[in-house]
Amino acid sequence: MDYLDFEKPIQELEEQLEKTRNLEQETQVDMGKTVKEIEKKLIATKKDIYKNLSPWQRVQLSRHPQRPYTLAYIEAITEGNFLELHGDRNVKDDKAMVGGWGMVGDQSVMFVGQQKGVNTKMRQYRNFGMANPEGYRKAMRLMKMAEKFNRPIVTLIDTPGAFPGLEAEERGQGEAIAKNLYDMSLLKVPVICIVIGEGASGGALGIGVGDKVLMLENSWYSVISPENCSTILWRTWDYKEQAAAALKLTADDMLKNKLIDGIIKEPLGGAHNDPAAMFDTVKTEILKNIEKLSKLDSEKLINQRINKFSKMGYFNE
Template identity: 70%
Template sequence: MEYLEFELPIKELEDQLQKCRVIGEESEVDVTETCSQIEKKLKEAQKDIYKNLSPWQRVQLSRHPNRPYTLDHIKAICGDSFLELHGDRNIKDDKAMIGGLGKIGDQTFMFIGQQKGYNTKTRQYRNFGMANPEGYRKALRLMKSAEKFGIPVVTLIDTPGAYPGLEAEERGQGEAIARNILEMTRLKVPIITIVIGEGASGGALGIGVGDKVLMLENSWYSVISPENCSSILWRSWEYKEQAAEALKLTATDAMKIKVVDGVIKEPLGGAHRDREKTFLAVSDAIVKYYDELKNLSPTDLISQRMEKYTNMGVFKG
């Protein structure tokens, strides 16, 4: 298990607890009471740290190397029923954007999301979760296929942004994202969107228009990352913590300003601390919100979706 800087007091107590248990196993000394005291201190430290996280600390948790990614969620939720689909039928198959059909119970869903890598090799293969235009066009192709067969869409957002390279711009990155936003507003099937990690900029919005938009507790959703915001405003990355505070990018902040419809609670310490519990919470949320949407007609779905987005924001005359 890897620990972030603010988690080091927890690491120290966990190390002490492990050593205490080893001593008890390897000798005849009764360490039960000592272990209990350390466990009590550990629980108190966990509650104190994780219940008072700053926006920047939540950003760090959203990037934790052990945090489950899109394919982890899909495979845990759907099991062997998941069938990945490839290609945009135009340029190529973008490995940063994955999608396919999967079942929760007896209901089939079209799952779409950004996928990051686990090590240097797979991060390069997945382009660090930053999709090119063909990734967004693949996502749109899958959404249109789902619409044709009346299959609801679930999108899982986890990206530091769309790929900003020259070749991506040459192939129409902005147009691809804009096209997805337009088409998603008028898709005739339910769309459930969940931010499971990073939700940055147009890269997130390209698959982020939904009837219900949810966030995992330690994810973030913003027009720009704290580091890039800091570099623009202060010409330095040193002010990223202040930027994270100002951007109001946490799930709680997003709920307050009605950018999202719900927050999915994570296990204490983050999604990586208890993956199975996280997967179950995400699955339950998908089923819950699909049950609310499944009986709406296509006309009502589109009407409510448009109303939801047109009502966002504050306007002053």
């Protein structure tokens, strides 16, 4: 297990607990009382740390190397009943954007999401979860397919942003994302969007227009990352913590500003501490929302979706 800087007290207690258990096995001396005391202190320390996380610390948790990514969620939620589909029928298959059919209980669902990669080689293969224009066009192709067969759509958002390379701009990155925003708002089937990690800029918004937009407790959603915001305003990354606080990017801030529809609680310590429990919670939320949204006709779905996004933000005329 990798530990973040603010998790050092937890690391020390867990190492102490492991040493105590090992010593008990080696010496055959009953140390049950000591073990229970350490376990009690460990739980109390975790609760104290995780209930008082700063925005920057939540950003760090959203990037934890052991945090489950999109394909892990899909495989667990569908119990292996997932058929991945490839290509945008124009340029190529973007490996940063994944999608396909999956069974959630008795319900057939179209899944779409960004995949970062679980190790260095796979991160390069997946372009660190940063999709090119063909990725967003593939996503929309799959969503249109779901609409054709009258099946709900679930998008799983986890990206540091759309790929900013010259070749991506040449192939129409901005146009691809903008078209997704327009087309997603008019889809005739239920659309559920869940931010499972990082939700950065248009890269996240390109698959983020839905009837229900949810965020995991330790995810973030913003127009820009704290580091890039700090670089623009202060010409250095050193102020990323202040930038994270100013951006109001946490799930609590987003819900308070009525930019999302709900927060999905994570296991104590984050999704990576108990992935199985996290998968079950997300599956429950998906099924619950599909059941509610499926009762609405397509015209009402579209009108509610457009009205929801139209009301966001504050302005003076």
